[in-house]
Amino acid sequence: xxxxxxxxxxxxxxxxxxxxxxxxxxxxxxxxxxxxxxxxxxxxxxxxxxxxxxxxxxxxxxxxxxxxxxxxxxxxxxxxxxxxxxxxxxxxxxxxxxxxxxxxxxxxxxxxxxxxxxxxxxxxxxxxxxxxxxxxxxxxxxxxxxxxxxxxxxxxxxxxxxxxxxxxxxxxxxxxxxxxxxxxxxxxxxxxxxxxxxxxxxxxxxxxxxxxxxxxxxxxxxxxxxxxxxxxxxxxxxxxxxxxxxxxxxxxxxxxxxxxxxxxxxxxxxxxxxxxxxxxxxxxxxxxxxxxxxxxxxxxxxxxxxxxx
Ligand SMILES: [Zn+2]
Numbered sequence: 517x518x519x520x521x522x523x524x525x526x527x528x529x530x531x532x533x534x535x536x537x538x539x540x541x542x543x544x545x546x547x548x549x550x551x552x553x554x555x556x557x558x559x560x561x562x563x564x565x566x567x568x569x570x571x572x573x574x575x576x577x578x579x580x581x582x583x584x585x586x587x588x589x590x591x592x593x594x595x596x597x598x599x600x601x602x603x604x605x606x607x608x609x610x611x612x613x614x615x616x617x618x619x620x621x622x623x624x625x626x627x628x629x630x631x632x633x634x635x636x637x638x639x640x641x642x643x644x645x646x647x648x649x650x651x652x653x654x655x656x657x658x659x660x661x662x663x664x665x666x667x668x669x670x671x672x673x674x675x676x677x678x679x680x681x682x683x684x685x686x687x688x689x690x691x692x693x694x695x696x697x698x699x700x701x702x703x704x705x706x707x708x709x710x711x712x713x714x715x716x717x718x719x720x721x722x723x724x725x726x727x728x729x730x731x732x733x734x735x736x737x738x739x740x741x742x743x744x745x746x747x748x749x750x751x752x753x754x755x756x757x758x759x760x761x762x763x764x765x766x767x768x769x770x771x772x773x774x775x776x777x778x779x780x781x782x783x784x785x786x787x788x789x790x791x792x793x794x795x796x797x798x799x800x801x802x803x804x805x806x807x808x809x810x811x812x813x814x815x816x817x818x819x820x821x822x823x824x825x
Contacts, residue, residue: 548595550603553752553760554708556685558603560596562588571619571756573627574712575600576705578683581609584627585703585712586620586756593623600627609682610634612689613670614714615697616642616729618661620756625668635670636691638699642729644669650728651817674701692716695739696723696756698730702743708752711743715756719769721807722776722815733815734822737773744770775801780812780819 547569548562560573570589573596575582582604588596600608611628613621616639624633635643647661680687688704696715703712716736718724723740725731743753744766754760761769779802806812 547592548599550599553754554710557705557708557710558600559754559760560588560599562592562595568757570622571617571715572754572758573623574703574710574754575603576682576685576708577604577606578609578685580683581607581631583682583685583687584608584611584631586614586714587611587623587627589619590622590625593626596623597627607631610680612687612701612703613639613643614703614712614756615639615700615726616647617697617715617726620714621664621668625665629667632672633668633670634672634674634689634701636699636701637673637675638730639697639701640670640673642697642699648728649726651814655813655817692739692742693735694730694732695725695735696731697726700739702739709748709750710752710754710760711747712754713740713743713756716740717753717755717761717766717769718807718810719755719758719761719765720804722805722810723773724810725818725821727818727821731818732822733777733819737770737777740766740770740773772801772805776805776815777819780816781823784816784820784823 547564548560551559553559556577558575558577560575562569570592571586573588574585582600587593608627608631610632611624612634613624621643643664645663649659649661651657652659674689674691677691678689680689685705685707688706690702690704692700692702700714700716702714702716715724716739723733723736725733725736744763747763749763751763752760753766779799802812
């Protein structure tokens with residue numbers, strides 16, 4: 517009897533070990549995938565059982581080391597670093613975060629270790645103090661975000677536009693008017709014709725404005741318009757989540773946003789609630805922008821900040 521129990525115990529131990537090793541392997545290597553946007557420019561994204569996880573990371577392989585724009589959720593810092601190392605085993609020279617949200621800054625401690633870590637000055641304040649977000653899951657839900665560790669915090673903060681030359685690549689870091697948050701950075705890479713808009717751009721969705729942190733829906737549309745109108749035809753626009761899109765797709769997206777904005781503006785000004793536009797009976801230009809994260813009620817709420825004195 518003892519022998520049988522011991523055998524069962526041994527088999528279970530082996531199964532648990534195999535399960536643990538495969539889970540670790542999946543976490544470390546299987547979660548992230550890398551695609552190439554341009555020569556020496558990579559998009560690192562993550563999925564978990566087929567669902568997108570966290571935010572886009574854009575990494576530029578320069579002669580002086582990696583430049584990394586956004587650093588994913590904290591738990592993905594190591595897998596992203598492993599993915600970059602597998603392309604080129606060189607140090608990370610600089611990290612730039614497009615705004616304070618934890619899915620864009622969480623991996624800073626791992627990916628940006630010993631690197632120059634750049635952020636908007638206001639974003640740096642939000643990264644280093646407790647933050648709160650209302651209405652993320654339901655209209656009244658409250659989420660609390662702890663400050664990042666000292667090793668994740670920016671070493672260089674921006675209060676105005678700034679240009680950098682790292683290796684053979686120039687980077688223009690522009691601080692737009694309040695858009696996704698009140699501390700956004702747009703990263704322009706003129707050598708490769710890429711504009712990284714962070715979460716100011718949500719392809720195929722309403723824009724998201726973090727109103728509690730100074731974001732504004734009208735601002736997001738204005739900033740998108742500015743870059744669509746000033747960019748070259750072959751510019752690639754990178755968003756914080758989802759695929760990179762070309763200028764034509766961006767212009768079409770902005771046109772949809774304008775139509776949807778006009779509809780909701782009319783509701784807000786007439787005092788009618790958004791129940792007048794239930795998710796199932798919307799005009800097509802509104803319906804195609806609805807996502808599980810940003811239904812009409814959330815966009816209405818975000819937009820109402822545009823009309824407050
Ligand atoms: Zn965000």
